[in-house]
Amino acid sequence: MQIHDTPTLKAEARNLNFYYGEVKALKSINMPIYDKKVTALIGPSGCGKSTYLRSFNRMHDLYPGNRYEGEIRFYPDNTNLLSPEVDPIEVRMRLGMVFQKPNPFPKTIYENVAYGLRVRGENNSRVLDDKVEQALRGAAIWDEVKDRLQEMAPNLSGGQQQRLCIARALATDPELLLFDEPTSALDPIATGAIEELVHELKKRVTILIVTHNMQQAARVSDYTAYMYLGELIEFGKTDEIFIKPQDKRTEDYITGRMG
Amino acid sequence: MKPLTTEQIRAVIAKGKFRDNLFKAIGVFCLAFALLVIVALIADMLLKGAERFTLDFFLNFASRRATQAGILSAWVGSLLVMLVTALAAVPLGVAAGLYLEEYAKRNWITNIIEINVTNLAAVPSIVYGLLALGIFVYMFGFGQSILSAGLTLALLILPIIIVATREAIRAIPAMIREGSMAVGATRWQTCHYHIIPYAMPGILTGVIIGLARAIGETAPIITIGALTFIAFLPPVPFSEIDGGGSAGLFDWVMSPFTVMPIQIFNWTSRPDPAFEVNAAAAGFVLMVMVLSMNAVAIYLRYKMRKNIKW
Numbered sequence: 224m225q226i227h228d229t230p231t232l233k234a235e236a237r238n239l240n241f242y243y244g245e246v247k248a249l250k251s252i253n254m255p256i257y258d259k260k261v262t263a264l265i266g267p268s269g270c271g272k273s274t275y276l277r278s279f280n281r282m283h284d285l286y287p288g289n290r291y292e293g294e295i296r297f298y299p300d301n302t303n304l305l306s307p308e309v310d311p312i313e314v315r316m317r318l319g320m321v322f323q324k325p326n327p328f329p330k331t332i333y334e335n336v337a338y339g340l341r342v343r344g345e346n347n348s349r350v351l352d353d354k355v356e357q358a359l360r361g362a363a364i365w366d367e368v369k370d371r372l373q374e375m376a377p378n379l380s381g382g383q384q385q386r387l388c389i390a391r392a393l394a395t396d397p398e399l400l401l402f403d404e405p406t407s408a409l410d411p412i413a414t415g416a417i418e419e420l421v422h423e424l425k426k427r428v429t430i431l432i433v434t435h436n437m438q439q440a441a442r443v444s445d446y447t448a449y450m451y452l453g454e455l456i457e458f459g460k461t462d463e464i465f466i467k468p469q470d471k472r473t474e475d476y477i478t479g480r481m482g
Numbered sequence: 483m484k485p486l487t488t489e490q491i492r493a494v495i496a497k498g499k500f501r502d503n504l505f506k507a508i509g510v511f512c513l514a515f516a517l518l519v520i521v522a523l524i525a526d527m528l529l530k531g532a533e534r535f536t537l538d539f540f541l542n543f544a545s546r547r548a549t550q551a552g553i554l555s556a557w558v559g560s561l562l563v564m565l566v567t568a569l570a571a572v573p574l575g576v577a578a579g580l581y582l583e584e585y586a587k588r589n590w591i592t593n594i595i596e597i598n599v600t601n602l603a604a605v606p607s608i609v610y611g612l613l614a615l616g617i618f619v620y621m622f623g624f625g626q627s628i629l630s631a632g633l634t635l636a637l638l639i640l641p642i643i644i645v646a647t648r649e650a651i652r653a654i655p656a657m658i659r660e661g662s663m664a665v666g667a668t669r670w671q672t673c674h675y676h677i678i679p680y681a682m683p684g685i686l687t688g689v690i691i692g693l694a695r696a697i698g699e700t701a702p703i704i705t706i707g708a709l710t711f712i713a714f715l716p717p718v719p720f721s722e723i724d725g726g727g728s729a730g731l732f733d734w735v736m737s738p739f740t741v742m743p744i745q746i747f748n749w750t751s752r753p754d755p756a757f758e759v760n761a762a763a764a765g766f767v768l769m770v771m772v773l774s775m776n777a778v779a780i781y782l783r784y785k786m787r788k789n790i791k792w
Contacts (some may be wrong), residue, residue, distance in 0.1 A: 285663060287588050318665035324655040329790045338675065339665035377791050389662070395665060422504060 230257035231441040232298050233429040234279070235390065235401060239254050239305075240292035241278055248274045251293070253430050256399070258298075263444035267476065271453040272433045273323075279431065280305060281311035282311075313404060316343070317394030319428075323432075324385035324408045327376035327391075335387055337375045339395035346406045354394050362390035363420050379418060384433040389420065393428075400424065400465040402432035406439065418443050428441025437477060441465050449473040523727040524769055528773045531763025537765060543713040544745065548756035553764050555712040557746035560697055560771070561627070562716060562734065563741055563750035566632020567639065567696050572689055575640050576678075579647025579685075584673055603641035610638045611705025619706050626707040628716060629735040634702050639692030646688020657791050690779035694772045701741040710748040712740045 234256040241249035249271050258260050264272040274283075281304065285290040290356070295304040297317070304314050327335050338353045347350060359365040364386040368379070376387055385405060388452060402421070421430060421443045427458040428432060434440050440447050447469070448458040456465060457473045468474040486494070507777060513679045542552025582599075614634035624630040662672040716737035717729035742764060749761035 261512060280664060282660060283665065285660065312668060313665050315664055318662040321663065322657055322664075324657060326655075326661040326792070327662065328658060329792065338662070338667075340670050341675075342665055342667045375789060391661075392663065 227260065230260055232256070232296075233258040233404055234304075235296045235358055236293070237296060238274075238293060239275075239278065241274055241283070242290040242292075243274075244288040248453050249278070252455045254448055254455055254458050256429060257280070258429050258445060259425055260445040261425050261432060261441035261443055262446040262448065264431065264433045264441050264450060264457070265476070266450035266456075268435075270451050274453075275450065276403055276433050277398065278429060279401055280320055281305070282320070303366065312347050317393065317397065317463075318399045318401060319356070319395065321388050321392055321395030321403065321405045323404040324423045325388055328385050329375065330470065331373050332376050332379070332387060333372040336394050339391060341413045354424040354427045355390075357395035358390040360386075361424070363423070364387045364390060375416055380413070382409050382416060383414065385409060385417060386420065389417075389424075394463055398426060399429045399431065402430065402434075404433050404435055407435060414439075416462045421465050427443075434439045437465075449476060451476070483712040490634065495624025524766065526534065528761045529764040529770065531761075531766050534759055534763035535634070539760075540767075542560045542710050545738075546749075548754060548760055551757070551760055552747075553742065553745055553767065556740050556742045556764065557716060557767070557771075558715055559708075559712070559739035559743040562628050563631045563635065563703075564693055564697055566628060566735060567635040568689065568693060570633055570636035571643055571692065573638050574636070575689075575692075576647050576685055578640075579644045579651065580673060582644070583648050583651040584669060584677060588620055599641050599644050607638055607699055608701040608705060610634055611702030613637070614702060614705050619721065625736065626709070626738055627736045628739045628779075630706050631703050631708060632735070634706060635696040635699060638699065639696050639703065642686070642695065643688050646691070647681065647685050649682025650688070651677055653684065654680050659790060680790050683790070686764070686786070687779045687783050690775050690782075694775045694779075697741075697771060697775070698743055700747055700766065703741055703744060704747075708740050708744050709738050710740055710744055712738060742771070 232255055236252045236254045236256075239249055239252040240247065252275065261479055264275060266272050272356075278291060279295060283291070291305045296302070297304050298332070302309060302370060318384070328338065330338075335357055336358050337351045340351055340354055345354075356365065357367075359368060364383060367383060368374075368387075378383065379387060383385055385408075389405075406417050409417065418439060421432065424430060432440075432444065445457065445459045447461040447464040449456045449464065449468075457468060459471045461471075464473065468477060491742060536548075539552045540557065541554055542550060543554050545551040545558075578599075582592065582596065586595075593773060611634060614637070616626045618630040619626060620631050624633075658676055658680070662676050667675070716734035716739060719729055719731045719734065720727050722727050746761050746768065748766045749757040749764065763774055
């Protein structure tokens, strides 16, 4: 990375607070997300990293009693993703998400990937075929499934299922891709494949990834944020965070003295 | 406390094992008792009614002579009433269950509704009969028809279908719903593509269990005034009718009718003991109808669940 490289902003949390009912889970978070970069969120369990991630695509709106304060600005159009005037469905159409546990639908491989397009009203089978192939290639699973597109997705192995879920998210060309501990349910080989894929994907899409695994953060991300008890303790370039953290708490976590 | 010796450990285990075996014996006895009762009932009806199992029994109307009396109007009536019941109860029950699980906000009104849906399942069936007599038979003027009976039984099994629908929906993991919503689907798209299809095996099971209950109901049907002696069938759509013209597509729903349990009840209350044979035979047929409905439910559930896993 060059010294004069100043990445453009893709999103920015401004004074973000989040409440589960009365419990304040995120405490005034200010943090940039840079375009076409991988940003990793690390921190001990319960520190709010998943809560933060799920604020971006308004998943908290699905459940009663949740409340946001502050803003997540989304560029280039400078929309506040958390604004009550912005429909959460509009937000989810622009962002993709991959979950902790692979969650393919009990449908065919093809229908899993085509789903996002069908939701958008696309029913032309040629367009769908093209998009499905593109997305499966993008998720590095095309060669494994091209001859069995009509088989049920839950019959795939865990690692394949997770890449299928990535393809499902890619099919609708998201601007920002959210990964919520995508490898925590996978074996080391499948994990390696996903990490390689993340590396490949950042050429075309901005990625925000929650991970429990610090080596993973160090391997895949350009920027790292360390969170603790709902606060953003430290944010910076990954190599800097891991080599010389500014905050004692970050250092303790990274060196394994806590968490 | 000193550690136990091997002998002491063995004594403790032996004591535990004895209780294990004791409970096992009690359990087997209770199970055998329940099974024996039902097998005895079915066998008894089968043996008593054996001499009536001829084609004529299924194709004859009721008659004053026991040997010639059959169950044609009763089984046709039962099937038609079930058809109306299913057509009314399934859409209502599934939509209500879907709404409660997927759309309704969690607040005290929803809680009251939920508690009362469960309470509805406990309302005695005769009360439904009284309600239906007032509303369907007189207020809406449906009369003592297949329509009135079908709607009455639909009310009766509505809570069963709502509860089954809700349970089937609740068994779908949240991550499937989230996966669908995350790509930008609306609630209805999520229901249409995922929730309804994945809940279908459970819903179907509930529907068939509900119908199996409804087909044996007697009290509410008597209350609304089903006839017990019927020597004609409801008009087949577009068939010729006496006095010229042809029947309309839905004329049959307004027809008088009888159903299996009423026919059985009627025969058992006759003084002539020969009718007891008819009652036993008809009872056996009703059992076969109910058991085969349950068999269909089990088969469908197995078949549909094969492709649904998370």
